Amino acid sequence: MRVAKDQVDVRMQIPGAVIRQRKGFGEMNGSGSISGECFTLSAGVDTTPLFVGLEGDLCQCPHWGFVLRGQLTTTDAAGAQETVRANDLFYWPAGHNVRVDHDAEIVMFSPQDAHSHVIEHMIEKVKG
Secondary structure, eight states, rough: OOOOOGGGGGEETTTTTTEEEEEEEEEETTTTTEEEEEEETTOOOOOOOHBBBBBBGBOOEEEEEEEEEHHHHHHHHTOOEEEEEOOEEEEEOEEEEEEEEEHHHHEEEEEHHHHHHHHHHHHHHHHH
């Protein structure tokens, strides 16, 4: 399957962030359907306030991805941090927040139902 980035549905667009999600992008044993996602993020974006109300106030969905440009730092429930940069492959287990250190663009693959729940939660947070 091939999908051009501009054909991936924009699920959320706020100042500093565009979140695109293509549902039904494939199947993963044990996780069901996965979604393909493209995020464009500005330096300073921090998911911490958007995840308040989720279990542990953290994203509870794992992600596998690649950093096209920029730099991001994740923080887990124990406070451990990991930084990923342009050209890095990454795996973020469930239970994290993300801070964008430098303008970034990432591609991710995530369990569709779990990440759709997180995205819907973020959309509701932005609506206020």
